[in-house]
Amino acid sequence: MCSSILRLTFTRGIKGDMKKKKVLFTGGGTAGHVTVNLALIPKFQEDQWEVSYIGSHDGIERELIGKLENVPYEPVTTGKLRRYFDLKNIKDPFKVLQGIWEAYRKIRKLKPNVIFSKGGFVSVPVVLGGWMNRVPIIIHESDLTPGLANKIAMPFASKVCTTFAETMKHIKGNKGEYLGAVVREELFSGDRKRGLILCDFVSSKPVLLVMGGSMGSQKINQVVRENLDALLPTYQIVHITGKGAMDQSLLRKPGYRQFEYVSWELPDLMAMADLVVSRAGSNSIFEFASLHKPMLLIPLSRAASRGDQILNASLFGKQGIAEVLMEEDLANESFLDAVTSTWANREQLIENMKAKKLTCTAREVAKMIQSFAK
Structure with a gap:
């Protein structure tokens, strides 16, 4: 009887260890909001993580991610967040709300252990949907000052990584971490x-x-x-x-x-x-x-x-x-x-x-993201 219990416990332990962790990537609108993800995804695949991606229906990210193997792509509705007057500003907030609901449902189904966001307008509903599902979220800001999408998303993030050291002064609390640029190997x-x-x-x-x-x-x-x-x-x-x-x-x-x-x-x-x-x-x-x-x-x-x-x-x-x-x-x-x-x-x-150290490796960033996985 005792040996049977031990065998059952051991078998369950093996199955638990074999269960892959999952990471969800998001970001898009321009190639700049995708290139860091393209550098990081292979590192997670090497570590046997399940990788998925949420982007827009027709953004450049869909084309770029579509070329990768074993990376399911899930589109959500997104609206552009503008700093200037435009009649589209009237309907786009409703698109964002729809995107948040879609992202929430997709994330609830995917059950990622951690989310990595590279920014762009499509990332806003994904970050909010992830936060509603209580998934740890890591944001990456490439520019010297945070863009509007990342500004909206930052309060819901566990960590905000920066490319420029000078960007740290724009991040409240202890969320900021200066890494340098992530360059595709x-x-x-x-x-x-x-x-x-x-x-x-x-x-x-x-x-x-x-x-x-x-x-x-x-x-x-x-x-x-x-x-x-x-x-x-x-x-x-x-x-x-x-x-x-x-x-x-x-x-x-x-x-x-x-x-x-x-x-x-x-x-x-x-x-x-x-x-x-x-x-x-x-x-x-x-x-x-x-x-x-x-x-x-x-x-x-x-x-x-x-x-x-x-x-x-x-x-x-x-x-x-x-x-x-x-x-x-x-x-x-x-x-x-x-x-x-x-x-x-x-x-x-x-x-x-x-003479300057301007970059970090994709492996370093991947390890940092993995450390936040729940």
């Missing part, structure tokens, strides 16, 4: 030769990589194309334009290669790049810095954003790890001057980047 496996072959470039001429963010930048696209004849004698140019923004008339122009969007190609393109022109989204600029790429940053203007990219770029400029050209000052002459200046100062920019 695959970016370090890029091969310059593969990038040159992909673009049909030569190895003897420097490569200028142009990125306008996941949605592209009409203004950066325009100024680059207007100055191709001035740039191409010195540089080969690979231009990530954004969806629907390729110029068909330039497809065969020697030394100029366009992509709407890249995924598996990015590590090789980054390895190939000798100079970068980019918007100033936090994830991207830390990735460039971790790879020691001299960069000219053209942040979104305050007229088109809340000004977070301006703060990001200004800080990098003050630290001597990037050159900055404000969008309001963007013109053909100023753009060419800024590119020339960045190239001339590339060695000092690289030296300054190497």
Whole structure:
């Protein structure tokens, strides 16, 4: 009798140990709200956790997460939270409420041990739905100052991780933890030769990589194309334009290669790049810095954003790890001057980047998240 009880207890113990823990990720709207999740998900899978994702019905996160294996994607309704007047502000709060109810029900069914939120408007209903289910929630803030979605979500979080040390002053209580940027490990496996072959470039001429963010930048696209004849004698140019923004008339122009969007190609393109022109989204600029790429940053203007990219770029400029050209000052002459200046100062920019510890590993962050699992 005693031995039977022991065997039963032992068997139950094994089954209990074999039960996988579960993590739920959320975040979306732009690629910047997904890239950290893409870096972390493989670490949880390596540790045998069950991974699921809640995002919007038609956001870029659905496309990016859909490429991963064994990561079920659950969509919820979401509304944009605006700081300015718009007639959509009348109906969008109702969408948010609907999204909270949908997220609450999905989380109740999924039963995650912990939730990790990268931000974006879709994260608000997920965080609130998780809090209602009493699930520990970890939030990650990439920018120097918290965005509106994360500001709303922070009171419901167990921990708020930051990319910038300066962000800590915006977080109340003891919830804040400065980690640095989480950079995707695959970016370090890029091969310059593969990038040159992909673009049909030569190895003897420097490569200028142009990125306008996941949605592209009409203004950066325009100024680059207007100055191709001035740039191409010195540089080969690979231009990530954004969806629907390729110029068909330039497809065969020697030394100029366009992509709407890249995924598996990015590590090789980054390895190939000798100079970068980019918007100033936090994830991207830390990735460039971790790879020691001299960069000219053209942040979104305050007229088109809340000004977070301006703060990001200004800080990098003050630290001597990037050159900055404000969008309001963007013109053909100023753009060419800024590119020339960045190239001339590339060695000092690289030296300054190497002197700073700007990033943390995905493994470190995964371990921290796992420590909060109930």
